[in-house]
Amino acid sequence: MDNNNATDSAIVVKKKTMGRRKIPLDQKIQKKSNRQVTFTKRRQGLSGKPASSASSAAPRSPSSSVRRRARSSRSGARRPMQ
8 A cells, every 4th residue: 555645635725714703802903994894794794694585585476376366266165375
């Protein structure tokens, strides 16, 4: 067995960013531009989550539910709405 081959196949991926770090609340970010960037990114992340979930859960149009009720009333039998 060649041990050199095992080390060549291992791929090391280095992260490009530091990710989200915990900011100690007792310390203020001294550099104003860094402080603005930090909280702008967090604000966008917080507002992006409700907006993306709202667009994925599209509201039903009232006309489609009215048509379903009309069909079920014609048949005389009560069917659960879908």
